[in-house]
Amino acid sequence: MTELGQSMLKRTVRRSHQLSAESIAKDLQTSCGLQISTTTVRRELYGMGFHDQTAASKPYITKCNAKQQMQWCKACRHWTQNGT
Template structure:
């Protein structure tokens, strides 16, 4: 006879992740003062997974399974970057990086400029 946790481990494997809904449900149950064991039995998830989700939520404040890279540039500098590119779209990223360094006093590389522009749907 297989237990619930064995059954889910066979289905999930180590490479798959829980959906956002299940992770959110784990956090919701935790906030309702359910124990890890109760959450595990209720959602048919291994206790180690439940514990890991709760620990990650406590440390990072999010139950997201994949981390999102934080933005290196403050919002006001991003605005200046967009304005500079809209004025002249033919500027190379290296000269944009130099302009931002002189205007803002911000150490920024060509790669960061390219990444930020691609994130703002300026490609090319």
């Protein structure tokens, strides 16, 4: 893929906020006239740092830590901004 095609691909992804390779390929075909396969779109997006997984929240709190945090919160619930 040429640099012009890569810049068009980046602009399309940033503008539409969609990461479906099929819809991006169709959008590039209609707006820019580029004939590009969905496999090429996927490969280029992966090379640019766009991956097919979303970030998941992983708090890593064990039962022991949760219990200790709750005890600390209960012990400190009467604190004020003055420190008394």
